Amino acid sequence: MTAVPSTLPSRWAQLTQRLGGGANSAWFPYVLVAPLALILWGYVVQPMLATFVESVSEDGTANYAQFFTSSGVARTSLLTSLVISAASVLLCGIVGVAMAFLLKRFSFAGRRLIEAFILVPAALPPLIGAVSFQLLYSEIGILPRALQQLFGTAQPVLAFDGIAGVLVVHTFTMYPFFYLAASAALAGMDPSVEEAAYNLGAGRIRVWRTVLLPMLTPALVSASLLVFMTSLASYTAPLLFGVDQTMTMQIYINRTNGDLPMASTYAAVLGLVSIAFLLLMRWYEGRRSYLSQSKGISARRREIANPIGRWLAPVASVLATLVLLAPVATIALVAFSADGSWTTEVIPSAYTIENFVTILTEPRAFEPILNSLQMSLLATAACVVVGVLIAYAVRRLRFVGRSLLDIGVMIAWALPGTVVAINLISAYSTGNGFSFGQALIGTFWILPLAYFVRFLPLVFRASSASLALIDPSLEEAARNLGASWWRAFLNITVRLMLPGVIVGALLAFVHGVGEFVASVLIYTSSTVPISVAINNRMYSFEIGTAAAYGMLQVALIFVVMWFSGRLENGGRAASRRAEQWTN
Amino acid sequence: MIDVELESVSKRFARSGEAAAVDDVNLTIGAGEFFTLLGPSGCGKTTTLRMVAGFYFPSDGHIRFGGKDVTRLAPNKRETGMVFQNYALFPHMTVAQNVAYGLKVRKVGRADAARRVAEALAEVHLDGYGPRRIDQLSGGQQQRVALARALVIRPRMLLLDEPLSNLDAKLREETRAEIRRIQRESGTTSIYVTHDQAEAMAMSDRIAVMRSGQVQQVGTPREVYHQPANAFVARFIGRSNVLSLPVAAVEATRVQVVLPGGGQVHAGAPEGHGLRVGDSALVSARPEYISVVSPADSDAIGGRVAAVEFTGMTTHLTVDVDTGDIDTQVTVAAVDAPERIGVGDRVGLRLPADRLWVVRP
Amino acid sequence: MIDVELESVSKRFARSGEAAAVDDVNLTIGAGEFFTLLGPSGCGKTTTLRMVAGFYFPSDGHIRFGGKDVTRLAPNKRETGMVFQNYALFPHMTVAQNVAYGLKVRKVGRADAARRVAEALAEVHLDGYGPRRIDQLSGGQQQRVALARALVIRPRMLLLDEPLSNLDAKLREETRAEIRRIQRESGTTSIYVTHDQAEAMAMSDRIAVMRSGQVQQVGTPREVYHQPANAFVARFIGRSNVLSLPVAAVEATRVQVVLPGGGQVHAGAPEGHGLRVGDSALVSARPEYISVVSPADSDAIGGRVAAVEFTGMTTHLTVDVDTGDIDTQVTVAAVDAPERIGVGDRVGLRLPADRLWVVRP
Amino acid sequence: GDSEDTETPGGTTAERIVVYSARDKKVTDFVVEQFVAKHPEYQGKVEVLNMGAQEVLERTRAEKANPQGSVWWGGTQQGLSAGASEDLLEAWQPSFAAEMDARYKDAQGRWFGEILLPEVIMYNNKAIQPDQAPKDWDDLIAPAWKDKIIIRDVPASGTMRSIYASMIQRLSPDGSNPQPGYDWLRKLDANTVEYAANPTDLYVKMSRERGVLSAWNLQDILLQSEQSNMPFGYVMPASGAPVLVDGVAVIKGGNSEGAKTFLEFLFDSSLRANLAKDFFQIPAVPISEQPEWLANLNLKPMDVDWDVIAKHETEWINHWNAEIKNKG
């Protein structure tokens, strides 16, 4: 044998040692991050840059100047969008955190009831969901009309309209971002810190203000970002409640006008505003990042009964449950009502199961459902893998360009779905390096890819928030016990992040199933997603069958939620079983 | 005046089907008293303290402060200052903010608070650490911040859960003197949990020795040291040899027992000990009272040195006694030329007549 | 054989503009040696240990294991078993799963692993706690799980950061005997951080005394105790009285010093002490070697008892010495009828001729 | 998925036809069924993707580099013209082109009108008796109808844009002075209670009497009232109805052979007749057997100059959106 084989293994060993064990070295972050950054560059950033180029393609920065002239639609739209987004963050924050606090820290009659339905709003199909709000709370809605009949007034009572209507929809559909983030964080927090504050004489409100909320910062920041960006890019709600001076509406209108550069300008401004908000939040969070410094692990606090609310609680729970279920019930009502039987009446006058028969007897009735399930699951899986890694990199590793990576991920969430889809089409209508030379357009893969790009931020944010609460010394302990970086990462860090990851994955899945605006531009006849199927029904005003499809979607999402709930409880169940052995 | 009273307090943890963590504990602690809970790891000290602080509700029994039932009073209404075993520092605040928290809650003026924080940090030797983040401190420094945070508010009652466990001996001594000074000056009732028996002896007015959730003995340091209630207390407080010896004669407060070598010696006994001649009595003999003599000595017990352990001030000898199967362990003061005796040497041991004590099993 | 070598290792924390946490430390630790780091809170013990484990990179210097540079080797390639000061237990695993983790990583068979976990838990007296959740354990129990988790994998090197700080004396003693046994049997090189000087004395082959990130002295327990390198070490290890006394005569390894009462006495001194007649020498006198005699005694130093502290085995007297302004503290063995002496009594103190030691400032 | 059918080994040579359609799914299903019955080689090879007219344009535009679609079926004149001018559409001369009125097709043969959409006044016939309904456009701005009108929001809807532009052009034939038109629209805005987000929203709100009057296309009014039991009636305005053309095109770079076959079939006269009968379509090419409703329609087209409108539409609608909407 020559010298080659003898030196090779040692070089090889050196290399593997570097790759496998070098998690501490300065360049490890780059090794980890480089592929992620490439993916983001190819799938997200590059297409977005194209948007910007388009916006300045015709008359340079003139389009942007419109945002600074006081009378223009542009400025008003920007302001309206900002106001709606900020108000949505505030409202969702209050509702979501309050819910998390109530459900995670108190035990009262009816708690389980609310808990079972708390995520219903997240399961609402976007298109039909928005309609159901209209049928509930607007001028033509059940509630105002019922109140009108009750009080015998001339006009519907308590009808939501315009921005107020948009905010109702936003609050209702987006508070789960806050609820999920806050409850994951509350569960992961060292309760003894809270106890210390009580011991020092602080009352409940003060403890909240000075200890709990600051400790929840990463979760709140993450939720705020998601809500802010979702509101900013929200389209259906302003559309249905007739608020047309918003950024997204202007993008649509300008595209209809054929003014593509202007539409791109709006999209670019939307992106810039989101980036600015992201940087602001990062800065804010950075100043308050912390890790629990307690020694050992303290007991989870037993839930205590609130003496005052004991009687109020069941009533309030039933009310809350009704509110939570109302939109789904409305969809059900529509699904079971006969065509034309519901006009000025408060509720429909004739019922039928015809709508369900129609969609179920159709030859390819289940195909959209299966398609959506398959594509969303695929995309969610990819989101989980990439999102968790990026979250880890951004939170735990020090490297140049951390903020850029963060922005790269989030930007896709900030832009309207249409823009993302068009970017993807332009990028992948011919083969390129990121698609292994394949043209993805017209294939199955383009849709999961779009979902991946759009919903990666959900998994990334949720994971990142829960990672913020995990003591790095746990990972160190695992490494010390001989676990490689990967192993420690997988069975310690990721396992502890799991509640957050599941939350993110759930959100990604639900949004994937409901995604319409991007899907409609890239679906093929073999990948018709459920949202397109619903929309086709809506388009031909078969609102009953659309609602029936909507019910199927709600059911599908519920099944998945139930499974993920079991997954999350898996660990807990194991230790509960363990406890039984000791008896 | 009784300040704190625990009446038949028990705590069972809901899901653990095991014995109660705290089991029918009755304690009365006087105002201004420095009271210590001592006991092996897992015996229920922290659980007891947390019930006093209001973080656990007793499964049974009542807790009273100055006669008032506080069993279910909210923790923030109890005016106790607690040092948590796990520190429980606020990770999002600096050292100074942590210490200032209780003052802020009490609406102490800005300047006044700053002064008191600086003082409290000086008391725990952390001057100048005020602006540091908590995660930039060493373990011992964190513990001192936790202590300063509890001391600075001058609470009506101090609850200290092993507040010095991560400090070095020097600092621990200084700090415990500091705690004692503050406690005495302000007459603060204090409940102290420690593993360090020397610390418990040096600081406490009274000590409660616990085991598996139950109180074994309550008494002054000298009482629990010299007159342990039972074999467990004797063995737990300091080192002690508990020998089972036949009783030769009985009196009201002492009995005469027969030594392994055949000699007889008097041992103190609690009143109502109920022993009779011919019974076997458990006799506690503190190592430091046993003297090492020549193996040839007539009334000494012969034995062979099994281990020698140098601890600085004293050297511990473990001696396998010839007669009987009891291992007797002996401590010899270091001044007694410790290097003279090695493992395997034969020695004679003499038990002190006036320092033996009969304990219950 | 040298197993661990630290060569000019320093660690500065990026943002704290202060002095280095570990400052130019040089240490060599032999294979199978039980080496202890001792020093006041915040002196850099944990930081040093974490560099050896591979969680911090030294800002300067090199670390070698058996001659191989491991300064930047991944922690999981170092085969060290560490007990973290804050335990770092995995909250999502049961006690048994925590302990089994290292075995699983090492692909130990299921049955074998179960047996070893059970053994390890028994070693730390946690038999039967395997299926418990970590948050259902007391502080001391958690610490023992951390210890079992490090011991069970029989690592090539043990790094123990105050592994017994939350255990009671009894258990601590048993556990340290267990650690020592395992360590000796397997010849595991160990680095141990403790605050308990008695523990350090009893367990260690050698001790390094640190202060503010710098090593003050490295030596066997007896060396650091009896021949402290400087006043800091003398005061830090055990109690010691460091008196500044005028030099009356000098020899190579001892000097003659003048006592407050006027008498003269010999004190050992390190070679090359460089003292001259008329200089003032710092002399360390261990309290337990100072004997209490009648105040009338001619060559005794007179004084008044300022404080009496009962610690069980011994009683500490603090005596204000008449002549001079030095506070001299004296320890009297408890057998010497401690109750005889009270605060305010006049006593005489006699310094032992052969137990004094000259230290550097 | 039936993509496996696209390459029948050694079988027929027919290539897949991908149709981007803004037509109702019922219509497309019906037509495709007829198509494959006549052209069996296309069995299983016609894929219809239903979406909005705007989406068809977006999608075709985005896919320009590698077109995926073959047929663009259903789009306003404006949308199709935009597609044509962006070079997305293929120019050809089908057999039916000759019969078609020049107003209804692109001069270069890049798109052809399929159906005519007269824009009429719609009303809720449960709330308003036919004789009380407005008779002409100008009746809509009468104060009596305050808060009774509901309009599908204008800027995002091709149909509504055309109607509003027609109203302006009606009062300024050369488009030079839109002011009278603006004033008219301002009055209409004053009577408008709400703008509906999309057709569905319009139907829901009409049927629930949020508003009882609207301007809408005839075909959809008939479809809704006949097929979905909606309480909708229509009035042919006395001064005439603007007639929009809704057309089809062959997408450049797609399967043009198949596309052409498909479009030729689409203009098959018996199919036309069926569509007219069942789906209330008014064919752009005259058909021989007219269904009853069509025969009785007496459609009165408004004289609209689409070229003027094409020039000014964006400007007018933007002005309306910024200065008139919700300000009347």
Ligand SMILES: Nc1ncnc2c1ncn2[C@@H]1O[C@H](COP(=O)(O)OP(=O)(O)OP(=O)(O)O)[C@@H](O)[C@H]1O
């Ligand atoms: N992450 C950090 N950033 C800045 N300073 C730090 C950091 N960690 C430790 N220090 C400082 O470095 C010094 C040494 O800390 P280290 O934890 O090594 O002390 P230690 O000897 O283990 O103390 P203890 O006995 O109290 O645990 C301390 O003064 C501490 O405040």
Ligand SMILES: Nc1ncnc2c1ncn2[C@@H]1O[C@H](COP(=O)(O)OP(=O)(O)OP(=O)(O)O)[C@@H](O)[C@H]1O
């Ligand atoms: N949340 C809990 N659930 C179930 N068992 C618990 C819980 N907390 C403590 N225990 C058990 O109760 C017993 C008493 O615990 P406690 O914390 O009071 O002990 P401790 O005396 O403070 O011990 P240490 O000195 O080790 O801190 C222990 O056996 C412990 O395992």
Ligand SMILES: [Mg+2]
């Ligand atoms: Mg405890």
Ligand SMILES: [Mg+2]
């Ligand atoms: Mg430390």
